[in-house]
Amino acid sequence: MHNHSHESSHHLENEDVKNIGTAFFLNLFFTIVEFVGGAITNSVAILSDAVHDLGDCISLGMSWYFQHISKRAGNKVYTYGYKRFSLLGAIITSVVLAIGSFLIIAKAVPRLFHPEQPDARGMLLLAVLGVIINGAAVLRLRKGHSINERVVSLHMLEDVLGWLAVLVGAVVMLFANLPILDPILSIAIAFYVLTNVYRNVKESLQIILQAAPAAIDTDDVIRIVSDIPEIESVHDVHVWSTDGQYNIMTVHVVLNKEKSLPELHELKEKIRRKLQSVGIQHVTIEFETDKEDCSMEGCCRYYSQTENL
Ligand SMILES: [Zn+2]
Ligand SMILES: [Zn+2]
Ligand SMILES: [Zn+2]
Known part of the structure; x- marks a missing residue:
């Protein structure tokens, strides 16, 4: 996946940050227009979209900011680095969106029973503007290379559909x-x-609660390691993620015969390569033989159901 030279990937990252910055300012400008426009046209549909775009602004601003922060190296306090800080952005955005949406629903429900006439011509004007601005952002970001840009452009495509409905x-x-x-x-x-808030909060909480990454099946990972011929069994397996993308695993590996340090080094690289290919970037391995009475063998007890795989 990362075949670019350092030079070109650095260039792409900068481009990525710049595009997200542009999307942020466009959104911020348009959100203000929407809140004012929603009040002038007396339309709760426009206000609903305004809240949505406010959430987009916060989330774009955060991902713009955390794009810098998350690249900081680890230190003696944050030994994993700052990757997990991006979750803060997702959670803060979700809280703002949830509060905003409930306020809008509280305002809109009474109007179901006593509808008020909105200024349809003004709404039409704002909707056309919404389609154009979000559509332009989609076209701009769709050419982007990073996952981040593609995620943002996909989201803005959904926004275009929302404006088409209005x-x-x-x-x-x-x-x-x-x-x-x-x-x-x-x-x-x-x-x-x-619905989106629920999905994002659930994902973020699972990461904070140290769940195994959604894309990784712990049983498969155990099988991959224990299928290596020199390996008797594995235990004390832990798989988790710092931010949903950078995945970490620790494992105890029981060898079927004693090995020299250079042999262990080779085996370790082999295990790392195999796990890298299923998306685990950070692996810590402890070797032992079955003569050892490992005090961590009962740890968390999950491996015991799968030790014979
Ligand atoms: Zn949006
Ligand atoms: Zn052990
Ligand atoms: Zn453990």
């Missing part, structure tokens, strides 16, 4: 007397936002 709603309200469409759109957008 656009269609506004056109309908221009011709038909259906003011109830406004709170319906508003609540639909708020629920969509809350």
Whole structure:
């Protein structure tokens, strides 16, 4: 995956940070326009989108900021480095989005029963602007190379769809007397936002609670290591992730016969290569023979169900 020379990957990272910075300022500008526009047009659907975009701003701003922070090397306090700091961004964004969405729903629900007429022409204007601004960001970021850029561009594509829904709603309200469409759109957008909040919070909490990374099956990993011919069995297996991308594992490996240090070195590299290929970048291995009575053998006890694999 990382075949670029140092020079070109450094260049790509800078480009990545710059593109996310541009997306941040565009979003910030547009969010202000939306809150003002939502108040002027008396449309809760526009306000719902404004809250959504406020969340986008915070999350873009954070990922822009943490892009720098997370590259800092570890030190004696944060020995893993600063990668997990990016989770803070996800959680803060989620809290803001959840509060905002509930406030909007509380405002929109009464309007289901007593619809107020929004200014459909103003809504249409804002929706067209929303489609253009988010569409431009998608086109710009789609050419990006980093995962981060692709994730952001995918998200903005969803935003374009949200604005298209408001656009269609506004056109309908221009011709038909259906003011109830406004709170319906508003609540639909708020629920969509809350679904994403739930997914992000769940993912972040799993990482904080030291769950095995979603893309890695602990049983498979145990099998990969214990299938190596020189290895008798493994125990005290732990797999976790600092930030959802950088994955860490510790394992005790029981050898079927004693080995010299150079042989152990070779075996260690072999294990590391195999685990690297399934996405575990940081592996700590402890070697032992079955003559040793390992005090960590009962640790956390998960391996015991799988030790005979
Ligand atoms: Zn968005
Ligand atoms: Zn052990
Ligand atoms: Zn353990």
